[in-house]
Amino acid sequence: xxxHWDQNSTSxxxxxxxxxxxxxxxxxxxxxxxxHVEHGADGRDSPPATTFEVGPGSLIGHPKGLHHTLVAKTPxxxxxxxxxxxxxxxxxxxxxxxxxxxxxx
Numbered sequence: 675x676x677x678h679w680d681q682n683s684t685s686x687x688x689x690x691x692x693x694x695x696x697x698x699x700x701x702x703x704x705x706x707x708x709x710h711v712e713h714g715a716d717g718r719d720s721p722p723a724t725t726f727e728v729g730p731g732s733l734i735g736h737p738k739g740l741h742h743t744l745v746a747k748t749p750x751x752x753x754x755x756x757x758x759x760x761x762x763x764x765x766x767x768x769x770x771x772x773x774x775x776x777x778x779x
């Protein structure tokens with residue numbers, strides 16, 4: 675379920691969205707420009723596990739828990755699409771409430 679999206683722009687040489695998610699999947703769709711995506715280890719402290727080039731029309735998926743970032747070679751515009759971001763939080767809250775012991779009257 676898509677529950678959040680936004681459009682982003684990144685200048686050449688910039689690192690965008692250098693992070694990971696604990697509870698949701700994320701997808702990026704490149705509208706224009708070129709760069710590369712780094713998947714895996716935190717790119718600030720260690721080399722990434724995987725690096726691949728992206729350009730217009732690229733669709734990149736990031737499973738929950740996977741560190742990811744986008745590095746622009748040229749000015750780049752891209753959509754960020756988050757899947758189940760708020761749904762996951764709601765389900766966890768509901769599960770916690772159901773797991774709580776019932777109080778006695």
